Each structure stands twice: as C-alpha cells, then as structure tokens.
Amino acid sequence: MVWIKRVLVILAAVAVLAAVVMAFLPQPVPVDLAPVTRGSFEQTVDEDGKTRVRERYVVAAPLAGRLQRIVLEAGDPVRAGQVLATIVPSAPALLDARTEQELRARLGAAEAARARAATAVASAQAALSQSRADYARSRELAAQNFLPRSQAERDALAVELNARELEAARFQLQVAAHEVAQARAALSQARQGAMPGVRWDIRAPVAGRVLKVLHESEGDVPLGEPLLELGDPADLEVVVDVLTTDALQIKPGDPARIERYGGAPLQGRVRLVEPSAFTKISALGVEEQRVNVLIDIVSPRAQWQALGDNYRVDARIVVYRRDDVVKVPSSALFRRGEQWAVFVAADGRAQARRVRLGRRGGLEAEVVQGLAPGEQVIVYPSDAVKDGVRIAGRET
Incomplete structure (x- = not known):
C-alpha cells in the first residue's frame, strides 16, 4: 500500500509540474x-455614379411675356410639335436697337449651332461607315483564323458605339433646327410688334417625356427663362467620376457592371473617358483630381425599366481580366x-x-x-x- 501512495504522489506532482509548464508556454x-x-481574376475600378438621360433638351421662353400655367407634369409623354406652354408676349413701346441686336445675335448663334450639328452628323455617318467596313473585314478574317476573334468583337462594339453617336448627332441637329425656327420667329414677332392678346405657342422640338417642369405657375418670364426639360428615360447612361490615376487605365469598350441601385446587376460598357478633369473635395477634405467616365447600359431594357434619371448606382469597371x-x-x-x-x-x-x-x-x-x-x-x-x-x- 505504501508504494501505491508513493506512485500517486509522484503522478500528482508530475501533473502539477506539467500544468505549470503548460501555463507558461506561449499559446497558439x-x-x-x-x-x-x-x-x-479581374482588376476593377470601383466608384459610385449616377444615371442621366443621354440627350436632354431644356425648353426656354423664346420671348419675354406672361407665361400661362403649364399643365404638363413630370413623366408625361410628348410628341414632336406638341404645344408645351403658351406665352402672351409683352408689348414694348418700340423695338430699340439693343433688343433687336440681342435677337439677331440669338438667331446667329442658333444658325451656327445648326451648322455644327450638321457637320457632326456627317462626321458620325462617316465614322459609322468606316467602322462597318472594318467589322466586315475583321469578321471575315476571324472566320478564317487570320485574326483574333477579340478584334472582331472590338470592331462590332465600335459599330454599336458609332451608331449611337450618329443617333445623338441627329438629335442635336433636330434640336438646333428648332432653335433656329424659334429665334427667327421671335425676331419677326418683335419687329412687327406684339398685339394685345396674341398667344405664342411653345412647341416640343423632339418626342420624349417631360423630365422636369422648371416653371409651372403662371407669371411673367424674361427671354430665355428655362421652362421644361425633355428627354427619353429609356436612353440612359451612367456617369462615374474616377481619380485621374485610375482613368489612365480605363479605355472605351471596357466592360462594366452596374450594382447596388436596388435591382439585379446590369452589364455596361465604357463609351467615353472625358478629356477634361475637375477638382473635387473628398469626404476627408482632400482635394482630388477626378474625371467623368460615361458608361452605356447594354443589358436588356426589361431588366432596368424602373431605373430613372439621376439615380445613384455603383459601377465596377473591369480594366484587366485573366x-x-x-x-x-x-x-x-x-x-x-x-x-x-x-x-x-x-x-x-x-x-x-x-x-x-x-x-x-x-x-x-x-x-x-x-x-x-x-x-x-x-x-x-x-x-x-x-x-x-x-x-x-x-x-x-
């Protein structure tokens, strides 16, 4: 029995010693x-942005006078030539030289804008014809394995982008022609002198929807006062401002994903990196040089029907993938x-x-x-x- 007690004492001592050693050993x-x-693997540039209508038109008062109440509301559809608002022109005592000069200058500016828009249409048509010819050649060469298929895909993208540029240029030409007509009519009206009670109808230059009503109530308005904004909510683009250091990695045609706007992620593609940057103060109070990147949404319209003008989104632009x-x-x-x-x-x-x-x-x-x-x-x-x-x- 004595030896059993001794063994138990030795075992207890060993256990205590082991516990002490373990206590002082460094723990994992x-x-x-x-x-x-x-x-x-993808390298992306992630920034927040917002949607905007690609082509918007601000309808302004072509004459000074009393504006009748505008009955249209934001979201209402309009057709080209539809009456948007009515003005009863002011009846000046006489047409002074300064007023006539201002109206002539406005007409000249409108005609110059129409000439620029016509030139832009011709340039866009030429670019589209060239890109279609390039795509036809690259598609044929890619089918014969003389050219990478990625080159044919880039040429197909160029055709799509140039087609959109042509559409935008034609829109600008239509708007410029309307501006010329309004300016010429305003000058003619001023020369003839406004007659009491004569109403001047302001008509829509393009078809689309009312985005904003900037001057709804009846009242006197000066020449050039903005009244409404028109556009097509189905023709949206995403504007993302990124650091200029990140913009150097982004090029037109890069894929992008539009996320965290309240719906399923959308596919997009970079159309343009604007050539001019601007200064922006960050949330930490640091001055940053940033530049706008324009992204076209390429997902089917049915996936983003609820997305509207000036909505906040997150954009993930893919600049490298392997x-x-x-x-x-x-x-x-x-x-x-x-x-x-x-x-x-x-x-x-x-x-x-x-x-x-x-x-x-x-x-x-x-x-x-x-x-x-x-x-x-x-x-x-x-x-x-x-x-x-x-x-x-x-x-x-």
Whole structure:
C-alpha cells in the first residue's frame, strides 16, 4: 500500500509540474485562414455614379411675356410639335436697337449651332461607315483564323458605339433646327410688334417625356427663362467620376457592371473617358483630381425599366481580366522591405513567404510566383503573428 501512495504522489506532482509548464508556454495565436485558389481574376475600378438621360433638351421662353400655367407634369409623354406652354408676349413701346441686336445675335448663334450639328452628323455617318467596313473585314478574317476573334468583337462594339453617336448627332441637329425656327420667329414677332392678346405657342422640338417642369405657375418670364426639360428615360447612361490615376487605365469598350441601385446587376460598357478633369473635395477634405467616365447600359431594357434619371448606382469597371491564374486575398498581403509577403500556415505554424504579384484588385491579387493553389494563408495578420509562431487557424 505504501508504494501505491508513493506512485500517486509522484503522478500528482508530475501533473502539477506539467500544468505549470503548460501555463507558461506561449499559446497558439488564433488566426483566420483563407485558401490560395486558381481561377479568373479581374482588376476593377470601383466608384459610385449616377444615371442621366443621354440627350436632354431644356425648353426656354423664346420671348419675354406672361407665361400661362403649364399643365404638363413630370413623366408625361410628348410628341414632336406638341404645344408645351403658351406665352402672351409683352408689348414694348418700340423695338430699340439693343433688343433687336440681342435677337439677331440669338438667331446667329442658333444658325451656327445648326451648322455644327450638321457637320457632326456627317462626321458620325462617316465614322459609322468606316467602322462597318472594318467589322466586315475583321469578321471575315476571324472566320478564317487570320485574326483574333477579340478584334472582331472590338470592331462590332465600335459599330454599336458609332451608331449611337450618329443617333445623338441627329438629335442635336433636330434640336438646333428648332432653335433656329424659334429665334427667327421671335425676331419677326418683335419687329412687327406684339398685339394685345396674341398667344405664342411653345412647341416640343423632339418626342420624349417631360423630365422636369422648371416653371409651372403662371407669371411673367424674361427671354430665355428655362421652362421644361425633355428627354427619353429609356436612353440612359451612367456617369462615374474616377481619380485621374485610375482613368489612365480605363479605355472605351471596357466592360462594366452596374450594382447596388436596388435591382439585379446590369452589364455596361465604357463609351467615353472625358478629356477634361475637375477638382473635387473628398469626404476627408482632400482635394482630388477626378474625371467623368460615361458608361452605356447594354443589358436588356426589361431588366432596368424602373431605373430613372439621376439615380445613384455603383459601377465596377473591369480594366484587366485573366483566366486560370493563381490568386490570393488582398487582405493576406503585407510589405516586407520592397517586396510583398504573406504568412502561410504550415504544420501549425506561421511561415513568412515573399511573393511576386501581377495585378492587384480590391479583394484579390494575382500571384506570379511564391504560392501554390490549395495552400492556406493568414488574412488580416495581427502584430502577434510572426515567422515561426504557433497558430490556431480557422477558415474564413
């Protein structure tokens, strides 16, 4: 019995000693793990933007006078030539030289705008004819495997974009012709002198819908006072302002996704990166140079019927894409000297490893060298994670 007691005492002492040793040993650091994967990689420029009607027209008062109450409301359809508003012109005592000069200047400006619009139509027609010829050649060569199919797709996109440019140019020509007619009629009316009670009808220059009623109530209005905005809500574009450093990577034809507007994601395509930038103050009070990027919505109209003018959206513009690449979460990367590195989980310990990257996106990065698919990396590593430290990982 004595030896049994001695054995029990020895075992208890060993257990206490082991507990003390374990208490003073460093505990594994809890970490979040994510796998290194292989698949498609996209580098995107993500910014918020807003929708707007591509071609809008502000109807203004062609004469000074008393405007009758406008009965149209936002959303009402209008046809070309429809009466939008009525003005009873003021009856000046005489037509002074200054007023006549202003009306002549307005007529001259309207005629110059019509000439520019006609030139733009001719230029757009030529560009469309050239792009159609290029697409026909590239499609034939691609069918014979003499040209990459991607080139034929780019030429097809150019045809679509040029067709839209021609449509917009024709719209501007129609509007300019209406402006000339209004300016010429206003000058003629002023020369003849306004007769009491004579009504002047303001007609719609284009077909579309009323976007805004800027002056609804009856009252006196001066020459050039904005009255209504017209446009086609089905012809929307997305305007996204991006940093000029990001704009250098974006080019016309790049795909884009329109998200977080209240519906399913939409497909879009960059039409234009505007050539002039502007200064914008960020939420942190920092001055930034930004530039507008115009995106056409290419998804079927049925998918975005509820989307209207000046709605907020999020745009994700794809500037780089590759398939079958090794990629790692961007949250696992950190700088070590002049190179990028990650912590790899190996045999229960953290192992620092330098990696060579290709492109970096918002959530993922393309790995050229240093990692293999299937390995586990530590994401958001804390200061407690060091090379060789014991870790207790949990997959994210």
